[in-house]
Amino acid sequence: MPRPFKTRRIYGEFASDYFKPRGRRLSELEEIHLEADEIEALRLADLKDEYQNDAADKMGISRQTFGNILKRAHKKVADGLINGKAILLTPAVSGKIWCRNCGGTWAETDLFAEREQCPICFSNEVELEARHHSGHGRRKGHKR
Numbered sequence: 001m002p003r004p005f006k007t008r009r010i011y012g013e014f015a016s017d018y019f020k021p022r023g024r025r026l027s028e029l030e031e032i033h034l035e036a037d038e039i040e041a042l043r044l045a046d047l048k049d050e051y052q053n054d055a056a057d058k059m060g061i062s063r064q065t066f067g068n069i070l071k072r073a074h075k076k077v078a079d080g081l082i083n084g085k086a087i088l089l090t091p092a093v094s095g096k097i098w099c100r101n102c103g104g105t106w107a108e109t110d111l112f113a114e115r116e117q118c119p120i121c122f123s124n125e126v127e128l129e130a131r132h133h134s135g136h137g138r139r140k141g142h143k144r
């Protein structure tokens, strides 16, 4: 059963959720906010090569809405890459996932909480990094 989307924004707390041109300060850059539904659309359509009908079903929206979201997401990413802007990913982050197979890490979010597969190598050998670094106190005050 699909979870409801949460598009909570968290600013400034999770630096790794930014993509920005190298060697330039964030404060000098224009920011693009990639919303949770746009990130999910990119993940399903571009990363997982899902048909738009299937992807729309998974997100609980119509195919046309999915197409609009995906188009918006592509435009934002292209704008960021080509015009050298910072891209901010806005879903709420609840932890970091680590892939034992390729060593990749990514943020677990409310949106992607059901993910049990590495988005890079598609291995199922993934685990929550937080389990191995408890006592790492940088996230004080962060609640789900």
Ligand SMILES: [Zn+2]
Pocket (backbone or CB within 6 Å): 099, 100, 101, 102, 103, 104, 118, 119, 120, 121, 122, 123
């Ligand atoms: Zn991997």
